[in-house]
Amino acid sequence: MSKRDYYEILGVEKTANEDDLKKAFRRLAMKYHPDRNPDADAQDKFKEAKEAYEILCDQKKRAMYDQYGHAAFEQGGGRGGGFHGADVGDIFGDIFGDIFGGGRAGGGRPRRGSDLRYVIELDLEEAVFGVERTIEVPTLVACKGCEGSGSKDGKTSTCSTCRGHGRVRMQQGIFSVQQVCPHCAGSGKSISNPCKDCRGEGRVEDERTLQVKIPAGVDSGDRIRLAAQGEAGPAGSEPGDLYVEVRVREHSIFQREGDDLYCELPIRFTQAVLGAELKVPTLEGEATITLPQETQTGKLFRLRGKGVKNVRSGRLGDLHCRVVIETPVKLTKRQRELMEELEGTFEGAEPGAHTPRANSWFDGVKQFWERMTS
Missing domain, CATH: 2.10.230.10 (Heat shock protein DnaJ, cysteine-rich domain)
Known part of the structure; x- marks a missing residue:
């Protein structure tokens, strides 16, 4: 049976340099070395790759092979000579260090203390x-x-x-x-x-x-x-x-995401409706946020440069305050009366006039049920 081309075995071009050959052989050695691959044909493939590498890494043998092909090494001319063009320790010191207990890489240095x-x-x-x-x-x-x-x-x-x-x-x-x-x-x-x-x-x-x-x-x-x-x-x-x-550690007020900080800002229902100026905490003291009228819960207010200074670039992050509207609790009799009076003013109003999000939400629910029942 005719022998395969050495360049084909290693999977390299004929212009490949010594580093290319070494990398190709390493790849094949990792795949077919008997200590790692128990398949019956792995040993033959490994020997084939070894022979190809032996010839191509020797400049004289490679020149003879390029000129005459396999015929140059018939009669034993190029076989059995060992790795004249390469040190097998150099090749396998890094690859099989875990198998043999340490390779050439770092092998000449005294054992240092552990990190x-x-x-x-x-x-x-x-x-x-x-x-x-x-x-x-x-x-x-x-x-x-x-x-x-x-x-x-x-x-x-x-x-x-x-x-x-x-x-x-x-x-x-x-x-x-x-x-x-x-x-x-x-x-x-x-x-x-x-x-x-x-x-x-x-x-x-x-x-x-x-x-x-x-x-x-x-x-x-x-x-x-x-x-x-x-x-x-x-x-x-x-x-x-x-x-x-x-x-x-986790912070009681701020959550960090990269160089930005986030916090929740609880406000009263009336503050959200009428607008307000609020003092908010930052890592460097207080800052002021102006709430516009009709502020919705979940709205983010950004304070530029009030986040974290990046340890590498020095860039300052931002502070983001998320508004959370709290439902009033423990109302007095008068407060309840006022709330009931306010609620009464909404009756008969055009749908969505005062609650656009709720109106669009109900429209979405209606469309969903219509699709489900159609």
Whole structure:
């Protein structure tokens, strides 16, 4: 059976560069590698892609293939030579790191301390105007007894496992990958006289007290990164970072949507009918809203620039006040008489003259029932 074209196997053009070839092979390796695809034909497809990549990534072999095709490698001329044009560790270090326990990416660096997450709760005013808080974070800190080195006397020797390189090469079938040395955590050093306080780890459990400055305008979900304030790394290696995540408590008056604030403004029935000037609260003091006559419930009044200052752009949001008309309660005898007298004046009036929304609503209901019964 004739062999498929190598470019066709990888799904690339003949003008593809080395990066294009590598990306194409990665994609096929992810799909057909036996450790990930148990199908019977997956292994054959993987070998086919491997062979194509081996040839095309070697400049000399690729030139021969482009000129003579598969005939250039008959009699073993191009087979069995290994990956001369590419390092298999480079190819699979990123792809199969989760299978083999770590790839080339980051494999040469000592294991750093873990990043930490701390949730801080703020009132709306604190989030809007900014605040400085003292927080206490339980974490691993550098051991004071050995100054984070892990050695009681400060002396270290070359790690016998990785011979000081900090990395070890692991063979997994046809793949050879590098990972951080499990014995020295990538430092390349071993400790013969470990510190008794930290047992050679170079770090101990403690509580770190920090001052955190929260910028004005933050909202729930925003994070503040404090570099090198996470867990201390083992045996003096690089510490992790601390991420302070903001969570804003619910407010009794305002609701926040982005940079805008919303609040409800309860008014009396007579104020809605006759109009009024009302004082409304803002985060910076009082403001005045003028209600026109015959204001309907649900109407929004916008106060420009009375919202939240955006933490990134500095743009000011708005405050939106939603009118809610309250039904009078606990009326006096005289108040009830006046209400009854007012209600009497509506009798015999033209439909919709005083209640246009109610009139249109009833018309809608009537049309709905007519459609339902037709």
